[in-house]
Amino acid sequence: MESLGLIYFHLVTAVLSFLLGTYLFARRKGSPLHKRLGKIYMLLMIATAISTLFIPAQVGPQVFYHFGYIHILSIVTLYTVPESLMAIRRGNVKKHQQGMVILYVLALLVAGALAFTPGRLLHTWVFA
Template sequence: MTYIQLAYLHLATVVPAFFLGTYILFIRKGTPKHKMLGKLYVSFMLATAFITLFMPAVVGPTILNHFGFIHLLSVLVFVTVPLAILAIRKGDVGAHKRHMLGMYVGALLIAGSLAMMLKDG
């Protein structure tokens, strides 16, 4: 798959994740709607993180001529999703909230901002 194809696939998962994540921030928590949208949101986030592993870093130092610092945000998603799920299953709403908010800020807002700043680069 070419870089352009991967970029479009990435956009097809990250844009819905951004809007879903933003919406979820403002709706009532713990409802069936919240749980269903949350599952969809983490599915988009995991797909996005997976896709980005195949996209080479285009700025900064790389490892194996492919991975860069931006890929750490993919790792953040792979670590945060299971932690958030485990937290809510244990009834630790606070930890669940921190994990989900951290993922939203780190993997969507920060990564998105960096990508926009560097796109013309």
């Protein structure tokens, strides 16, 4: 089994990303606080996505050594974060907003829900 330290790191960054992302969605956009917290959120999301690349898929088929379908969401995250950052730096608010919604829904809500499905570690920890 993979290192529990890596799993704990992933879990902490994912939970912090979820909490911070939820806060950012609920608050006024464009303020200096939003910009500062947004940078932290993006760094947390990148750290979360990178950590998944070292955690083997436990459910479903594996391809290219240990990757599973859920790892596609890591690739989406690693693409969406810099793309959304560049969009807002260019003044493209709509593209930035779309990217942030995609990131939040797919990388946090969908991946988070999948983490609680039978056969996954969080399911075992919470429901066993």
